[in-house]
Amino acid sequence: MLAIIGGSGLTRLSTLAVAHREVVRTPYGEPSSALVYGQIAGRDVVFLARHGHGHAIPPHKVNYRANLWALKNRGVESVLAVASVGAISDQYSPGDLVLPHQLVDYTHGREHTFFDGGDRKVVHVDFTQPYSAQLRERCMQAAVSAGILIHDRGIYAAVSGPRLETAAEIDRMARDGATLVGMTGMPEAALARELGVAYAAIAVVVNSAAGRGESAQEISMEKIVMVLESAMDKVRSLIDQVVQQ
Numbered sequence: 745m746l747a748i749i750g751g752s753g754l755t756r757l758s759t760l761a762v763a764h765r766e767v768v769r770t771p772y773g774e775p776s777s778a779l780v781y782g783q784i785a786g787r788d789v790v791f792l793a794r795h796g797h798g799h800a801i802p803p804h805k806v807n808y809r810a811n812l813w814a815l816k817n818r819g820v821e822s823v824l825a826v827a828s829v830g831a832i833s834d835q836y837s838p839g840d841l842v843l844p845h846q847l848v849d850y851t852h853g854r855e856h857t858f859f860d861g862g863d864r865k866v867v868h869v870d871f872t873q874p875y876s877a878q879l880r881e882r883c884m885q886a887a888v889s890a891g892i893l894i895h896d897r898g899i900y901a902a903v904s905g906p907r908l909e910t911a912a913e914i915d916r917m918a919r920d921g922a923t924l925v926g927m928t929g930m931p932e933a934a935l936a937r938e939l940g941v942a943y944a945a946i947a948v949v950v951n952s953a954a955g956r957g958e959s960a961q962e963i964s965m966e967k968i969v970m971v972l973e974s975a976m977d978k979v980r981s982l983i984d985q986v987v988q989q
């Protein structure tokens with residue numbers, strides 16, 4: 745089964761015919777929200793709102809382990825995550841969709857692994873390619889079918905937030921090769937890998953990153969909200985198509 749993890753602007757899927765909801769208990773505490781089971785175009789899908797249904801959980805307080813564990817435990821094999829980002833590279837504009845192919849993790853202080861030692865033996869997972877090639881390909885094909893433009897490459901810089909970055913921090917990330925910046929991509933992707941769940945992300949560009957483009961002096965929150973609202977229709981259409989691929 746495919747799961748969609750919705751981020752800011754996507755706290756529910758309008759095309760999802762809801763069958764039932766389930767609050768899952770996990771060894772890691774409570775997931776961000778109930779799992780919402782349903783169908784899109786006759787295909788089973790489960791939806792999880794990363795920031796809770798009322799959008800009350802900030803990126804650094806999301807219980808990423810509980811979310812991924814709950815999905816895996818209920819039979820999810822693939823996770824398509826939706827996350828808003830700032831554009832570091834000027835190849836992307838606000839409103840664009842990007843399928844990142846790599847990431848750099850700058851987060852700190854988050855519970856970031858299931859392999860925490862204790863009574864378990866030490867485990868290291870391969871993370872050379874953090875996103876599933878198959879799921880990315882499925883998204884690319886879906887975008888073609890739906891006539892939606894999506895950038896097929898991006899290097900996602902994961903930051904802790906909730907504050908936005910300084911211009912110098914963005915310059916540093918650019919020197920590291922990152923082209924996008926967001927607050928929720930990690931440890932989500934790594935936890936999915938640890939559980940053997942295929943993971944890909946649709947990054948929704950909602951602003952130019954700090955110090956770049958129209959954010960040269962400051963980042964406008966009003967604009968972010970406007971861009972997010974208008975881009976979500978595109979994201980919903982893309983998800984509809986991905987489910988049917």
Ligand code: HPA
Nearest residue numbers: 828829830925926927953
């Ligand atoms: N920085 C970090 N996270 C973000 C941004 C940003 O500029 N925009 C949306 N999420």
